Amino acid sequence: MRSDSLKHQGLRNQLAEELRSKGVSDERVLRAIQKVPRHWFLDSSFEDYAYQDKAFPIASGQTISQPLTVGLQSQWLEATPGMKVLEIGTGSGYQCAVLCEMGLKVHSIERQKELFDSASVLLKSMGYRPTLKFGDGHQGLPTYAPFDRILVTAAALDVPHALLAQLKIGGRLIIPVGGEGEQRMLMLVRQSETEFVRSEHGSFRFVPMLEGKANAQ
Numbered sequence: 001m002r003s004d005s006l007k008h009q010g011l012r013n014q015l016a017e018e019l020r021s022k023g024v025s026d027e028r029v030l031r032a033i034q035k036v037p038r039h040w041f042l043d044s045s046f047e048d049y050a051y052q053d054k055a056f057p058i059a060s061g062q063t064i065s066q067p068l069t070v071g072l073q074s075q076w077l078e079a080t081p082g083m084k085v086l087e088i089g090t091g092s093g094y095q096c097a098v099l100c101e102m103g104l105k106v107h108s109i110e111r112q113k114e115l116f117d118s119a120s121v122l123l124k125s126m127g128y129r130p131t132l133k134f135g136d137g138h139q140g141l142p143t144y145a146p147f148d149r150i151l152v153t154a155a156a157l158d159v160p161h162a163l164l165a166q167l168k169i170g171g172r173l174i175i176p177v178g179g180e181g182e183q184r185m186l187m188l189v190r191q192s193e194t195e196f197v198r199s200e201h202g203s204f205r206f207v208p209m210l211e212g213k214a215n216a217q
């Protein structure tokens, strides 16, 4: 495992304060960001920049989300420890680690095999025990449904029906919706079998949510 120095810890404390000043107020989220070594989720050539509030490239042409985005999405979940959460887009595994650190039971899906493999190894070595799946997040994870919360970390063109169907009543889905460029962050709270209350929470930039597994023909 890579090292985690006092300097890294200091930079994480500064990052948490920066996120606080930018609107992240949930203490459980801020503590998780202070705790999880983000530099372990990046290629070592980016190590010196890991605690800047920026997105960075990871393998398979994908990106690790900007810390502010991770902070806000995690906060908007309004999740309490023990809740069952589904994440779409494991990517580096960083957001997944933050959710695990918040005490959530995390399930996460990734369509790129290389990222699925590397996140599986890293998260396990850190002692986290999420359920990770290699597959297409559009289908959700019917075997483990329903979920208290669903968090999508790739840009969807529309809200996938399977994800709405796999939400508990009272549960919420956070999902960036839109085409290339900017997307609107939507929150959908399930009121009943058929009713969802929808609200919008600003503009963000994510890599696209694509159909199918990356290496499936």
Ligand code: SAH
Pocket (backbone or CB within 6 Å): 062, 063, 064, 065, 088, 089, 090, 091, 092, 093, 094, 095, 096, 109, 110, 111, 112, 115, 135, 136, 137, 138, 153, 154, 207, 208, 209, 210, 211, 212
């Ligand atoms: N949460 C990640 C962000 C990664 S970027 C992190 O903290 O690093 C979004 C990820 O979503 C990419 O890894 C991309 O491969 C993945 N993705 C895109 N479409 C998907 C789909 N249909 N199902 C599952 N994962 C998907």
